[in-house]
Amino acid sequence: MFHVVHSLFVTKRYALSGKEGAVKREGMLASLVVMLTGLLWFILAGGILCSADAAAGEFNWKRFSGQSIRFLGETLPATPYLREKVIPEFTAKTGIKVVYEDYAARQLRQKMAVEMAGKSKNLDAYMTLPNVTGREYWKSGFIEALDQFIKDPNLTAPEFDYEDFSPGVRAICARYFDGKTGCIAFSPQTQILYWRKDVFAKAGLQGPPQTLAEMEAAAAKIMELPEGPEGKVYGVMLRGAGYEAVTQLSYYLYTHGGTWQDDKGRCNLTSPEAIQALDFYGRMLRKYGPPGAVKTNDIEAQSLFAQGRAAMYSDINTRAAVMEDPSRSKVAGKLGYAKIPLGPMGKRQMMLPINGLFISPFSDRKEASWLFFQHITSKEVLLALHLQSSGSPRVSTWESPEYKRQDKHPDWTEATLYGIRTGLPLNVPDVLAANEARTIIGQAIQASILGQDVRRAAQQACDEWNALLKKTGDLKD
Amino acid sequence: MNQPPEESGSGRIRYPERAEGLAYQAARGRPRAAWTALVDRHIRLLFPLPSLLAFLLVLGFPIGFMLYVSLHDWPISPRIPSIFLGVGNYAALLTNPRFWDSLWITFYFTALAVGGELVFGFAVALLIHREFRGRGLVRVALIMPMAATPVAMSLIWNMMMEPSLGMLNYLLSFVRAPRLLWAADPRWAVPSLALIDIWFWTPFIALIISAGLQTIPEEIVESARLDGATALSLFRHITLPLVRAHVVMAVILRTIPALKTFDHIFVITGGGPLRASETLNLYTFLEGFEFFHMGYSSALALTLTLIILVVSALLARLRAREWSY
Numbered sequence: 193m194f195h196v197v198h199s200l201f202v203t204k205r206y207a208l209s210g211k212e213g214a215v216k217r218e219g220m221l222a223s224l225v226v227m228l229t230g231l232l233w234f235i236l237a238g239g240i241l242c243s244a245d246a247a248a249g250e251f252n253w254k255r256f257s258g259q260s261i262r263f264l265g266e267t268l269p270a271t272p273y274l275r276e277k278v279i280p281e282f283t284a285k286t287g288i289k290v291v292y293e294d295y296a297a298r299q300l301r302q303k304m305a306v307e308m309a310g311k312s313k314n315l316d317a318y319m320t321l322p323n324v325t326g327r328e329y330w331k332s333g334f335i336e337a338l339d340q341f342i343k344d345p346n347l348t349a350p351e352f353d354y355e356d357f358s359p360g361v362r363a364i365c366a367r368y369f370d371g372k373t374g375c376i377a378f379s380p381q382t383q384i385l386y387w388r389k390d391v392f393a394k395a396g397l398q399g400p401p402q403t404l405a406e407m408e409a410a411a412a413k414i415m416e417l418p419e420g421p422e423g424k425v426y427g428v429m430l431r432g433a434g435y436e437a438v439t440q441l442s443y444y445l446y447t448h449g450g451t452w453q454d455d456k457g458r459c460n461l462t463s464p465e466a467i468q469a470l471d472f473y474g475r476m477l478r479k480y481g482p483p484g485a486v487k488t489n490d491i492e493a494q495s496l497f498a499q500g501r502a503a504m505y506s507d508i509n510t511r512a513a514v515m516e517d518p519s520r521s522k523v524a525g526k527l528g529y530a531k532i533p534l535g536p537m538g539k540r541q542m543m544l545p546i547n548g549l550f551i552s553p554f555s556d557r558k559e560a561s562w563l564f565f566q567h568i569t570s571k572e573v574l575l576a577l578h579l580q581s582s583g584s585p586r587v588s589t590w591e592s593p594e595y596k597r598q599d600k601h602p603d604w605t606e607a608t609l610y611g612i613r614t615g616l617p618l619n620v621p622d623v624l625a626a627n628e629a630r631t632i633i634g635q636a637i638q639a640s641i642l643g644q645d646v647r648r649a650a651q652q653a654c655d656e657w658n659a660l661l662k663k664t665g666d667l668k669d
Numbered sequence: 670m671n672q673p674p675e676e677s678g679s680g681r682i683r684y685p686e687r688a689e690g691l692a693y694q695a696a697r698g699r700p701r702a703a704w705t706a707l708v709d710r711h712i713r714l715l716f717p718l719p720s721l722l723a724f725l726l727v728l729g730f731p732i733g734f735m736l737y738v739s740l741h742d743w744p745i746s747p748r749i750p751s752i753f754l755g756v757g758n759y760a761a762l763l764t765n766p767r768f769w770d771s772l773w774i775t776f777y778f779t780a781l782a783v784g785g786e787l788v789f790g791f792a793v794a795l796l797i798h799r800e801f802r803g804r805g806l807v808r809v810a811l812i813m814p815m816a817a818t819p820v821a822m823s824l825i826w827n828m829m830m831e832p833s834l835g836m837l838n839y840l841l842s843f844v845r846a847p848r849l850l851w852a853a854d855p856r857w858a859v860p861s862l863a864l865i866d867i868w869f870w871t872p873f874i875a876l877i878i879s880a881g882l883q884t885i886p887e888e889i890v891e892s893a894r895l896d897g898a899t900a901l902s903l904f905r906h907i908t909l910p911l912v913r914a915h916v917v918m919a920v921i922l923r924t925i926p927a928l929k930t931f932d933h934i935f936v937i938t939g940g941g942p943l944r945a946s947e948t949l950n951l952y953t954f955l956e957g958f959e960f961f962h963m964g965y966s967s968a969l970a971l972t973l974t975l976i977i978l979v980v981s982a983l984l985a986r987l988r989a990r991e992w993s994y
Contacts, residue, residue, distance in 0.1 A: 302958045309745040332746030424833065434941060484832035484853030486942040492831075501833060628960045638943050642855065 251349040256560040257287025261316040263564065264304060265294045266547060268379065269513035270582045274568065277576075282567045288560045296491065298435070301325060301627065308334045311554045317561035322375050322548045323617040326368030327624050329550075336551040337372035341562045352566045353588075361546050361585040364617045375548030376565050377585035379577075381508035382544050382611025383443050383619075384604065385530045386515065388523060391417070391425055391503040400530035404447070404472060407504065407533045411480035414503045422500060422522075427480030429502035430473065432641050433489040434634020437473070439545065439619040440507060441637055443532050445469040446541035452621040452633075457667050459654035461636060467646055468536070474640025486641045498523060506532060508545075509608040512581035512601070529604040531611075544615025546585065583608050624664045632657045732974075739967035751964070758968035768969070770944065771952040772976075774859060778934075778948055779927040781863035782870070786923055787916070789867060790874025795908075797875065798882045811872040819869070823936035826865050827852075830937070852938050855945035862946055865933050874919045881915030882908070914988070921984040928977050949973050 265271065271294050279290050295303060300320065307315045308329075320329070329335050341347050342354050354362070361377035368374060385407075387400045395414050401407040411427025431437040445452070450465035460466060477485040482501055490507070497505040498514060498521035509529075518524040534540050549565045551558050567573065571588055578584040579598055589595060590609060599605055620626045621633075632653050639649030661667035708715060739759070742752040762768050797807055814822070829836040830851035838848045852861040885908065893907055929950045934940070940947035940955065947955075950973060957966030 305745055305958065305961055309747065311747055331749070332744070333748040334746070426833075433939070434943075435939075482833045483848065484850045487853035487938065496834070499834065625960070631955070631959070635943060638941065642943070 251351075253286045253349070253563065256557070256563060259287075259557050259560040260289040260291065261555075261557050261560050261564060262291040262314055263293070263561070264300060264307075264315060264318040265292060266297050266300050266319050267294045268547070268582070269510050270379065270577050270580065273577060273580065278568055278573050282564060285567065286560075286563055288563060290564060297321070304334075308332070308552070308554075312552075313554055313556060315552050316555040316557050317549065317551050317564065319378060319547055319549055321545050322364055322368055323545050323622065324620050324626050324630075326374060326548075327622075327626065330369045330374060331624065333553060334550075335369065335374045336553040336555075336558060337369060337374060338376065338551065338562070339373050341559070342373060347559055347562055349566055352570070356571070356586045356588050358585055358587050358612055360544055360612060360615065364544065364546055365548055367617060375550050376569050377546045378549050378569060379510055379583050380544055380546045380585050380608075380612050380615075381510055381583065382542055382608055382615050383440065383506055383532055384509045384512075384607040384611065385532055386497065386505040386507070386512070387528050387530060388425075388500075388503045388526055389528050390526045392528075395503075400528055401504075401533045403534045404444075404536065408472075408476065408480075411476065411504065415480055425500065426482045426502045427504065428476050429481060429488075429493050429497045429505040430477055430485070431488060431490050431493045431507065432477050432481070432485035432638070433487055433492075434638040435631050436489045436634075437637045438630045438633050439543075441469065441473050441633070442543050442619040443506070443541065444473050444535075446543070446616070446618070447532060447535035447539065448472065449535065449537050449539075452618065453623075457661065459657040459661070461633065461650040461654050461657075462647070467650055470636055470640045470650060471646045473637060474643070474646065477641045478643055481641075486638050509583050509604065509611065510581065512604055516581060516601075529601060529607050531607045542611040542615040543619040544611060544617055545619045546617075583612075585612075623661065623666045625660055625666075628660060629657055632660065732971075735967045735971055738964055739971055741964045743962075743964035743967070745961040745963055754964065758965045759972075761965065762968050762972065767944070767947075767952065768949075771947050771949045774946060775928060775948040775950070778859050778863055778866075778930065778946075779924060781860060782866035782927050782930075783920060783923050785863060785867040786871045786874045787920060789871045790919065791878055791916075793871060793875035794878035794882055797879055808876075811875060813872075814869050815872055819932040820936055822869070823865065823933035826868075826933065827937045830861060852946070853942060855942050858938050858942065858946040862930075862934055862937060865937070866927065866930060869933075870923055874923060877919040877922070878912055878915055881912035885911045917984070917988045921981065921988060924984060925977055925981055928980065929973065949976075 265274075275292060279292055283289055294300075300318075301324075304315075304318055304320065304325075320326075326335075348354075357377055358380075361380055362373075365375040365377055366373050385400060391414060392399070392410070395410070395417055397410050397413060401410050407428075414425065414427045417425065431440050442452075445466060448465045448469035450463055450469050451460050454460040454463070461470065482488070482496060488496065493505070493507065494511050494514060496502060500522045512527075512529065515521050515527055516524050532540055532542070549569070551561050551565075555561065569585070571586060574582075574584040574586050575589050575592060575595060578589045578595060581601070581604065584590065590605070621629050623629055635656075636646070636649040636653040640646045658667065738751075740753060740755060740757075742754055742757075744751065793811070797804060797811070828834075830853075832838060832848065832850050832853055835851070837851065841848060850857060852858045889907060889911075890903065893903055898906070930948065931950050931954065934946055934948060934951055935954070938946045940951045949969065953966055953969040953973060956962045956969060
């Protein structure tokens with residue numbers, strides 16, 4: 193009861209915006225009257241503000257000063273910068289304290305589920321991939337719709353400018369939540385090809401491969417290079433651990449002309465195109481990848497490539513931040529970036545998973561979290577992160593003269609931007625139990641890497657996945 | 670106050686004032702109520718009651734609740750209602766080949782790990798049983814693997830087993846042995862994990878058996894030596910029978926945790942590749958905390974508990990058996 197009354201008061205104070213003095217008396221009736229007055233004022237003021245743009249520059253960032261929010265995030269290349277620079281800045285600007293915890297993506301999902309199941313009031317906001325968990329979380333009631341915040345000029349600073357987010361990423365944040373906006377995009381993570389200029393030159397290869405066939409030929413040629421003093425350089429590095437590899441397979445699958453599901457929604461991994469893609473992915477790692485690739489997860493693949501163990505690596509664009517940091521990478525300054533090579537049909541299909549920021553419906557401090565989101569996705573912060581190869585969802589970042597002047601890797605910009613403009617949010621299947629589907633499809637990828645019968649593995653995966661699709665209601669007979 | 674108890678006429682012991690039961694004190698001066706008599710009569714049940722309650726709270730409730738959940742389709746979201754399935758989850762589990770695979774992998778892992786630990790543990794125990802300089806130091810060093818944080822150690826093992834950069838293959842290259850894929854090879858995944866378990870827990874078995882070795886009377890060994898026993902027959906006919914009880918104890922104490930091993934399997938293989946190292950406990954975890962099938966996962970967890978109970982009971986019988994030497 194206290195919470196309800198308290199939240200009434202708090203809401204009212206926002207509405208009155210600085211006229212808290214009017215609210216002194218306790219008691220339900222009095223507070224109701226004041227609340228209604230406040231509401232009226234709020235509607236009027238909101239209307240005036242919207243129409244006249246009068247409040248520009250006067251947005252009150254301090255109104256939730258003293259609150260403390262807890263945020264669960266994924267460990268990203270941008271995390272150190274967020275922790276050391278962005279969050280202290282935010283606290284100085286708003287007086288809101290942020291407890292920022294970060295975990296690897298998979299651990300994050302497990303932790304999230306446990307906290308959400310307990311309706312934890314202690315967790316205010318979090319980061320997750322909407323295309324992996326969006327549908328499931330929305331159905332489970334773990335997501336607060338953000339439209340009410342975005343539309344409210346009292347809560348949203350005029351400079352935030354949601355329209356500045358690229359239409360593609362805005363569509364993803366509205367895709368899984370019954371038309372509502374469930375998240376704010378933080379970092380789009382499209383896939384690009386990293387290639388080693390020095391190794392390619394040594395092997396007598398010109399530039400990055402343009403087609404998948406060229407990619408395989410380049411990998412084969414690099415494998416023939418004699419072992420240098422720093423050890424063997426393998427042709428290619430991709431994620432191999434089944435679950436983690438699924439998102440990376442998606443590009444090769446669609447570029448080969450395959451799809452996750454057929455037009456009726458059934459598993460389509462047994463189609464000739466999908467078999468071809470599975471076979472290509474597995475063969476690349478088996479023949480030209482480091483030994484034991486079947487177990488390499490995303491972080492291990494990143495480390496192996498940063499250690500200089502492979503000449504090509506395809507993974508999300510944000511890993512460039514690590515690769516170009518000499519304290520974390522032996523290949524800094526030796527890399528070129530390119531789009532994923534064209535498939536056998538002469539086409540390529542990019543994917544665009546994004547990391548979204550979400551607010552928990554069980555939190556009592558939603559507004560403070562919303563201010564936090566506005567700050568870490570502000571034009572300034574995203575530009576700063578972008579200059580560290582983090583990839584911004586804002587159009588203005590890519591077009592800013594500052595970025596164009598400082599852009600050290602135009603090839604990275606071109607490849608990433610291509611993904612952001614043309615990518616589909618299908619790096620995992622768009623189904624309710626996407627996470628579980630991932631583990632099933634991962635089995636087929638691992639079988640292919642190990643050189644087992646791809647057709648049989650795909651059939652097995654489809655049998656298992658179709659059963660799951662029926663169970664979750666994604667597939668009607 | 671602290672007088673010794675005195676014998677009353679009726680032969681019952683009367684305790685001095687402070688030690689008298691609360692119930693009796695409360696009833697003093699009034700005719701004894703029926704309930705106080707009841708309390709007095711059952712006082713031996715009353716005293717363990719708090720610990721019994723604590724036991725029920727920390728053990729009975731979770732197991733009872735798990736049983737309850739296991740009979741339902743139990744989604745993790747508080748918004749979606751659960752559906753009663755009866756024994757549906759158990760039926761699903763028994764007909765799922767993945768369950769039987771994981772059960773087999775659990776036993777395979779346990780046999781390899783506990784078997785290896787027993788052989789190496791016995792060898793180490795015999796080694797540290799002899800007098801030599803620095804024996805104390807060696808004993809302390811032995812405890813180190815057990816004292817280390819399992820997850821941190823698992824991460825280090827994971828690095829050492831990395832096929833292209835790892836330490837183990839580097840060492841193998843010195844003896845010109847072929848490079849191994851370790852946990853990245855489906856055939857080698859369980860043996861690799863068992864190897865790590867052996868590293869962790871061999872000292873534990875060594876310490877138990879070494880305690881057993883110290884109980885063997887010197888005279889028996891000496892007289893056997895005088896009778897001309899070789900080292901081998903000494904081991905077979907004297908050492909082994911006399912520490913058998915310790916060996917069985919060590920095996921029991923290791924088998925139960927080995928059946929439910931989680932940490933290093935989760936860190937190193939996560940059950941892969943191709944589910945080759947997916948033990949029952951790991952499968953339970955994945956179903957519960959990766960896919961949030963709480964009902965099915967609870968059924969799995971209860972089944973695992975039951976299996977561990979049966980195995981412990983069997984091993985305990987082995988311990989109780991009278992050994993003929």
